[in-house]
Amino acid sequence: MQSTYFDIYREWQTAPEEFWRRQAETLHWFKPIEKVFDKDQGVYGRWFVGGETNTCYNCIDRHVSKGRGDQTALIYDSAMNGDKRKYSFDEMLVEVQAIAAVLRNHGVGKGDRVVIYMPMVPEAVFSMLACARLGAVHSVVFGGFAAHELAARIDDCGAKVVISASCGLEPGRVVAYKPLLDHALGIAKVKPDFCLVLQRDELHAALRYEHGDVDFRQAVEIEKVNGTVVDCEPVTATDPLYVLYTSGTTGQPKGVIRDNGGHMVALNWTMKNLYGVEAGEVFWAASDIGWVVGHSYIVYGPLLAGNTTVLFEGKPVGTPDAGTYWRIVSEYDVKVLFTAPTAFRAIRRDDPEGKLVETYDLSGLRALFLAGERADPETLKWAEQVLQVPVIDHWWQTETGWPMVGNPVGLGLLPFKPGSPTHPMPGYLIEVLDDAGHPVPTNTLGNIVVKLPLPPGCLVSFWNADERFRQGCLEEFPGYYKTADAGMLDDDGYLFVMARTDDIINCAGHRLSTGAMEEVCAMHPDVAECAVVGVADSLKGQIPCGFLVLKNNVTRDEKLIEKEVVDLVRNEIGPVAAFRTVMVVKRLPKTRSGKILRGTMQKIADGMPWKMPATIDDPVILDEIIEILKSKGYAKGAADTAA
Structure with missing residues (x-):
């Protein structure tokens, strides 16, 4: 297949607003878009102004209304306790409406913030979608996070509710969440109205009803038995969908805000064009909710595009061995796998010859995507050798929400260059500047920046911290978003991301x-x-x-x-x-x-x-x-x- 990448990229460059308008038209809108891009709104402009939509509707109800409700939407597989479940779009709708009903019964509505502090279980995904259904803003925090970090996030977003679980499962141990949550609530300045707690069989938590604890499963089952219907709340495209706090923050938390409209449009575009998966096919992002890949490519991207998504509770090695990924791919006929290079380094460390691959049928796998940590050429070569499929490095950040640079399977693969994630995606004009803000020659190390405005799907600001966003991301290189990554462009326009700028050493x-x-x-x-x-x-x-x-x-x-x-x-x-x-x-x-x-x-x-x-x-x-x-x-x- 000859690549159409350059034609599509030129199409975006020539008429960016018309390009994104066409992508938006593939989704459902309660109220039409009035202005595709308004440069006078927000910190650097806002996308799809005036349009009203709902992310949950586009992830679930839209597929049900088109007669595809019986298609499997979510596959849950826990290597920790052997639990396996599948949910169709019809079944997901029932689960999500029931959780939304519980939240609504307790006063949660449009604009309220809900912290989700859960392990990798289906109820976590359903809770995210239930918040989106009500127009509430969710903030997922890794289950098992330290209490003071959880408290800082509860305070920063002003959480009305916390949804949690009794425990999480790690290799060889059960992590009790409720004591961590109780401690966090004790030191937080903001006191949520109530906490929904999912009891897991491995450890039941003592609920403190006098403090507003509610048994998740009991409350949800009542709404399911009653057949409660909760319609999707229309929200503007520019209303926030979620706040995600970036990893490694110190001091005041840094909450990335993702909007509803731009987020949907960008992610929906990537599933077919970048990852090359069609509606009904199985896509697996072996990641975690609470990290941006989990939000974008376990939950929202695949469901928006009508894919079947895999939710995996386990590790690449040790649950039980370095073949667990191959079992998942084989058992569920995964077409595209997306994970972090560090997972493959761990697999390679435990199974250097790739012998475990030979015990599974991976004939359905078409491509492996890597992101989140620099994909070194040796890891790429090893993965290609053992899997015999294209191994594609692509580059993006929590702040962007979707890939800035990649090799688009859906548009036809471009020639590979080891160490490069290839070319920018439509919406991103990438440049490399020196510290004074001047362009550097090709093949010269410098600061990687993105010309403003950022495309749909990228962060609109930090939560309650517009000035901090300007100072941290937009001021050093006026007219550009600073990625804080260092790298270079070669003569063919391939980007090489070498390190975070603070990992460049002066020797x-x-x-x-x-x-x-x-x-x-x-x-x-x-x-x-x-x-x-x-x-x-x-x-x-x-x-x-x-x-x-x-x-x-x-x-x-x-x-x-x-x-x-x-x-x-x-x-x-x-x-x-x-x-x-x-x-x-x-x-x-x-x-x-x-x-x-x-x-x-x-x-x-x-x-x-x-x-x-x-x-x-x-x-x-x-x-x-x-x-x-x-x-x-x-x-x-x-x-x-x-x-």
Whole structure:
């Protein structure tokens, strides 16, 4: 198939408003759009002004009204307890209306904020859609988040209600949510009116009815038995759908606001054009709600486009082994899989030869998409080799809500370049500037920016913090959105995203990309994954420090491997990299969404004050990192400021 990408991109560039108007017409509107883009509204302009719609209607009711209610909409598979369930659009409608009825009975209406603090269970997805149905604004917080972080989010959004569960399931342990929630409510300044609590079989929580606790399942069952009907509340396209707090925030939470109209239009476009899936086909984003990929591509994107979406409770390894992803793909005939590169690094570490792939029928899988963490070429090559399908890196952020740069399966794949997510999607004009705001030559490292206005689906601001949004994202490069990523464009217009701008290190006056060094480290046959951070050096300002995780079957001497990796970097990048410090670690500290906590590691190494990230997957890993750094002469005096 010859790609039509360049034709479509030119079509957008030539008439951007007409392009987005046509996309909007594929969805349902209670009231027509008056103005496709109004530059005088909001911080940088607003999309689809005057139009009225409802996201839940477009995700569920629209498909039911078109006679597709019996199609499977959601597949739930828990590798933690063996629970498996399927819901058609008809069945989802019943579940969502019942939850919406419970919320409405307790006074929740248009504009009210609802915090959802739940594990990966269908009731979490239904609760998100129930909020959208009422015009309420949801804010999903990872289940198991620390109490003070949960309290900060409850306060920042002014939550009227919290929907939670008794527990979450992690490999080898049950995480009690209710004590964390009770603690959060005790220290929060904002006191929600009530809490809906889903009781799970693995652990029942003690409900405090005098404090407004409501048994989720009991309340919902009453509405289902009664057959309660809750119509969708028309909202304007510019009304908020959700607030999502970005990972790694410190101090005041940073809540990204997503609107209803632009969000629907952008996500609906991506499912067919970028990911190449048709209505009725199974799409699986192996992610988590509470992270933007979960919002966009477990819940809203697939359901808007009429796909079947997979909700998975488990891990890429250890539940029970590194073949669990292949079981899901085979069992449910997944056509497109989307996950983080870190998941594939973990799978590769446990099953270096990809032997477990051979035990499953993956003939239906057409493509693998990776995002969330830089996809190093070695991981891409390994995935292509074992899966025998296109492996597509694409790049975006919590703030954008959908991919800025990718290789569009639905428009016909463009030639691949290892290390590049390929070309910008319609709506995004990407440039690379120096620190003074001037364009840099091709193949030159600089600041990646997006020319304003941002397209539909991107954040409109931060919750109650327009000025903070302007200062943090729009002021440094006037007329552009600052991505805070560093990279370069090549002569063919391919973008290479090398690192966060704070991961660019200045070594004796040379600007060096930690991402480029990580690429080289990953080339070593014994290395499963790695991270490189810049640490303070009295002579050179900063020098790179490498952390290596080895594959499970490696028995060679670690010191020898460390030396070989140092030599590899010096040979590939040159002595200018000053790459001499490298250490083998058991694991890398990551957020639950898979991002390596490089900034935290750097602060610890430099002996600076640091704070345990709210999004960290396993805090114990940092203790191990600290001990190893101390053995190398680093981490002198570093202390967790929140400890």
